[in-house]
Amino acid sequence: MNSMILKTALLAAALSASGLAGAAEMDAKQVTIAAKALGFLTTKAPAGAKVVVTAGAAPVAAVQAALPGAFVAAGDAAPGAYAVFVSSAAEGKKALAKGTVTVGNDVACVDAGGCVIAVETTPKVTIYVSKAAASAAGVEFDPNFKMMVTEK
Amino acid sequence: MKNLTNFKNELARTPSRFVLAFLGTLVGLTATTGARAQSMNYGSLEDLFGEAVTTSATGKPQRASEAPAPMTIISADEIARSGARTIPDILNRVAGVDVETWGVSGADVGVDGYNQGHNPRLLVLVNGRQVYLDHYGVTVWSAIPVQLAEIRQIEVVKGPQAALFGFNAVSGVVNIITYNPLYDSVGSAQVTVGTQGQKEVSVVKSVKLGDKVGVRLSAGGWNMDEYGTSSDTQVRHLRDNQSLRRTASLDSLAQITPNVQAGFEGTWARADLFEVGALQEPHQGIYQTHSYKGTVKADTDWGLIEATAYNNHLDFTLHYVTGGAPGTYATTTNTTVVQVQDLVKLAPTLTTRVAMEYRDNSIDSTPVNNATTGYQDFALSNMYDWQIDDTLSLTVAGRWDHTVLNHDGVTPVPFTQADYDRSFDSFSYNVGVVWRPTADDTVTLTAGRGIQSPTLIELGNNASSQPVPGSLQITGNPRLNPTVVTNYEVGYQRAVAAIGGTAKVSVLYQKTQDFKAINFQNIHVINGYPTILLGDNLGRSSEWGTEVELRGKIGAVRWSASWDWLNPTDDFTFAPGTVTANFQKSTPKNTVRGNVGYDFGRWTTDLFLIWRSDYQAFITYAGNQLYNVSPGLTAQAAISYKVSDDFSLTLAGSNLLQDQTQLSVAPKAERRVWGTATYKF
Numbered sequence: 001m002n003s004m005i006l007k008t009a010l011l012a013a014a015l016s017a018s019g020l021a022g023a024a025e026m027d028a029k030q031v032t033i034a035a036k037a038l039g040f041l042t043t044k045a046p047a048g049a050k051v052v053v054t055a056g057a058a059p060v061a062a063v064q065a066a067l068p069g070a071f072v073a074a075g076d077a078a079p080g081a082y083a084v085f086v087s088s089a090a091e092g093k094k095a096l097a098k099g100t101v102t103v104g105n106d107v108a109c110v111d112a113g114g115c116v117i118a119v120e121t122t123p124k125v126t127i128y129v130s131k132a133a134a135s136a137a138g139v140e141f142d143p144n145f146k147m148m149v150t151e152k
Numbered sequence: 153m154k155n156l157t158n159f160k161n162e163l164a165r166t167p168s169r170f171v172l173a174f175l176g177t178l179v180g181l182t183a184t185t186g187a188r189a190q191s192m193n194y195g196s197l198e199d200l201f202g203e204a205v206t207t208s209a210t211g212k213p214q215r216a217s218e219a220p221a222p223m224t225i226i227s228a229d230e231i232a233r234s235g236a237r238t239i240p241d242i243l244n245r246v247a248g249v250d251v252e253t254w255g256v257s258g259a260d261v262g263v264d265g266y267n268q269g270h271n272p273r274l275l276v277l278v279n280g281r282q283v284y285l286d287h288y289g290v291t292v293w294s295a296i297p298v299q300l301a302e303i304r305q306i307e308v309v310k311g312p313q314a315a316l317f318g319f320n321a322v323s324g325v326v327n328i329i330t331y332n333p334l335y336d337s338v339g340s341a342q343v344t345v346g347t348q349g350q351k352e353v354s355v356v357k358s359v360k361l362g363d364k365v366g367v368r369l370s371a372g373g374w375n376m377d378e379y380g381t382s383s384d385t386q387v388r389h390l391r392d393n394q395s396l397r398r399t400a401s402l403d404s405l406a407q408i409t410p411n412v413q414a415g416f417e418g419t420w421a422r423a424d425l426f427e428v429g430a431l432q433e434p435h436q437g438i439y440q441t442h443s444y445k446g447t448v449k450a451d452t453d454w455g456l457i458e459a460t461a462y463n464n465h466l467d468f469t470l471h472y473v474t475g476g477a478p479g480t481y482a483t484t485t486n487t488t489v490v491q492v493q494d495l496v497k498l499a500p501t502l503t504t505r506v507a508m509e510y511r512d513n514s515i516d517s518t519p520v521n522n523a524t525t526g527y528q529d530f531a532l533s534n535m536y537d538w539q540i541d542d543t544l545s546l547t548v549a550g551r552w553d554h555t556v557l558n559h560d561g562v563t564p565v566p567f568t569q570a571d572y573d574r575s576f577d578s579f580s581y582n583v584g585v586v587w588r589p590t591a592d593d594t595v596t597l598t599a600g601r602g603i604q605s606p607t608l609i610e611l612g613n614n615a616s617s618q619p620v621p622g623s624l625q626i627t628g629n630p631r632l633n634p635t636v637v638t639n640y641e642v643g644y645q646r647a648v649a650a651i652g653g654t655a656k657v658s659v660l661y662q663k664t665q666d667f668k669a670i671n672f673q674n675i676h677v678i679n680g681y682p683t684i685l686l687g688d689n690l691g692r693s694s695e696w697g698t699e700v701e702l703r704g705k706i707g708a709v710r711w712s713a714s715w716d717w718l719n720p721t722d723d724f725t726f727a728p729g730t731v732t733a734n735f736q737k738s739t740p741k742n743t744v745r746g747n748v749g750y751d752f753g754r755w756t757t758d759l760f761l762i763w764r765s766d767y768q769a770f771i772t773y774a775g776n777q778l779y780n781v782s783p784g785l786t787a788q789a790a791i792s793y794k795v796s797d798d799f800s801l802t803l804a805g806s807n808l809l810q811d812q813t814q815l816s817v818a819p820k821a822e823r824r825v826w827g828t829a830t831y832k833f
């Protein structure tokens with residue numbers, strides 16, 4: 001597990017250094033908030049749940065730190081993933097599947113129905129949820145959580 | 153009506169059986185809908201959004217900073233750091249809150265002025281269950297069956313909130329939120345020893361029964377000597393008895409299905425204390441309460457539905473001295489409340505709450521038994537919360553109450569049964585606009601109208617079936633109208649990076665109509681009997697007020713400072729001094745507070761200073777007379793040392809600047825010091 005984390009972290013670092021990563025890569029705080037938001041899904045992540053981070057979406061190490069019980073890997077969206085951190089609406093739409101929650105930090109991704117969740121942390125924590133994407137993923141959120149987020 | 157009476161009597165006899173049956177029925181109904189349910193997880197939502205969350209402004213979960221009402225939330229950490237051992241001592245730190253301290257534990261709490269003995273203008277709740285007592289509409293703070301260590305946060309909402317909470321939420325609401333038995337794990341044992349013979353024990357423990365059932369148990373109590381500062385023989389007699397507190401509670405929550413939760417709460421409390429009553433008379437109060445509450449929450453296709461039923465029972469005895477002779481007044485009240493609400497997000501930017509409430513309360517007659525007086529109330533309310541755009545939101549709420557008086561048993565004298573065949577309707581509302589022109593600035597405009605119902609004593613329970621013709625009667629008044637309080641407030645808040653916190657300023661204007669009080673000025677002749685009414689409508693009052701607060705944190709130093717200015721103008725129908733109310737003189741006009749704390753290593757320190765300007769207040773030793781009160785500057789302080797992760801020691805004190813301090817019109821308070829050992833498990 002540790003070697004895998006190391007490899008993915010190195011891969012993410014290499015991608016970032018090569019300039020392939022998008023300018024809107026989630027920072028550690030956004031990743032932490034997104035991970036907490038996943039905790040309000042009515043279906044909790046099973047131990048060892050597969051979480052995928054597409055290129056430039058987020059630092060893999062940060063995602064692993066925020067979701068310590070999950071198996072986090074960099075790469076393209078894969079079937080059976082519990083969550084996929086994506087960098088664009090197009091990636092989100094590609095990754096969206098039954099049981100898979102797509103996560104980003106771009107409201108446009110939620111507007112386009114590619115991301116189930118998008119998070120902002122400045123000037124304050126704001127969470128956007130796409131009803132269409134959530135429906136496509138077949139997931140539900142805690143009703144109190146839904147009252148406090150911006151649904152699109 | 154007979155069916156309702158039977159229902160009430162059945163509930164009073166077997167409240168726990170009723171609640172369980174009620175829960176079972178609702179669980180059965182909701183479980184078949186295939187819905188989803190969660191009660192609000194305060195801790196997780198606060199952790200997610202980085203600030204306190206609340207439902208006390210609209211009934212909808214929202215961030216404290218977005219609430220369309222003037223609100224202060226006191227966190228569990230702030231409570232612990234203060235070293236305080238009573239809820240009034242904690243509330244005393246909140247800008248706009250006025251605490252009149254009568255003894256070591258007796259106190260009345262007011263919001264935005266109008267505070268005096270047995271203040272009936274404040275609604276106090278524990279997790280939504282009212283803990284104010286219906287006999288005088290008063291809160292006996294030491295009889296609230298909650299240990300400080302089980303409180304997650306105390307929410308103080310200022311101004312009328314009756315459209316959401318109903319009767320008595322006229323000057324404000326204090327909603328005490330405890331840790332959730334299903335979501336939160338808490339274990340604490342505290343022992344406190346201090347001056348005034350203080351001996352106190354408090355234990356709280358939550359237990360998980362599998363993954364789907366959580367129970368939180370708490371118990372505690374204290375013994376303290378009342379202050380020995382009075383030379384008045386009457387007061388000395390009343391203060392000879394100790395302040396005593398004993399409480400126990402059980403709170404539980406179960407995940408019945410993935411979509412439905414059900415909870416049950418049972419509490420018991422006993423409190424003996426020296427205090428000042430509704431006549432502004434000193435007395436010793438002995439209160440014994442118990443309550444049962446059941447709740448079901450279901451997330452359905454029609455919204456988040458919540459049904460709650462509870463029963464509060466009170467036995468009280470007041471020992472007083474009149475004309476040098478001791479007297480006793482004792483009886484029993486019973487209150488049953490059933491509430492159903494549905495919270496629906498109609499559109500991404502529009503949420504509504506529809507609620508119904510049934511309320512039934514009664515007081516047993518005294519000194520002649522076998523009669524009860526009270527009322528039944530049927531209420532409908534509706535709230536809309538509209539996020540107009542990213543910077544602007546509008547909240548509108550209204551509530552209609554239909555109240556039917558009851559009198560059962562012997563014929564009430566001097567009134568007749570026909571006087572009790574009465575009903576009245578009342579309407580309350582709340583409107584709030586929140587505008588955030590920038591990320592740092594928030595402007596809040598609020599207007600609210602609240603209804604203060606007649607208390608059970610004011611409605612009358614002194615049944616005397618065969619009085620001597622023409623003899624003087626002292627009785628309640630079934631013809632009494634509720635008091636109406638209307639409040640308008642403008643607030644501005646700005647995040648200020650330079651102070652690491654916020655600056656707030658607000659201005660309010662408040663009107664009180666149909667003010668209620670005991671009328672000793674006029675002896676009415678009712679059906680041939682000269683009568684002193686324990687409740688009478690005696691005019692109106694209005695008030696201007698302002699509040700300024702700065703709060704910040706720089707490094708390890710926490711600090712806050714506030715100033716309140718309140719200026720009531722009375723327009724009463726009685727001659728000054730004939731009735732024990734004069735809010736122009738009894739409301740301290742200026743209050744300044746300062747709080748600073750510094751944390752280093754294993755140490756936590758806290759210093760709180762409060763200065764109140766001079767005022768005058770009634771206390772009825774012999775007749776109605778205003779006395780000067782000069783509280784000046786007083787101080788509370790605490791220092792804690794964390795011996796280990798689980799064990800800490802706290803040394804704290806209050807009234808520290810002088811041996812004796814005039815905190816209120818009651819005899820002076822002594823300096824107090826206490827030490828608390830806390831073990832978390």
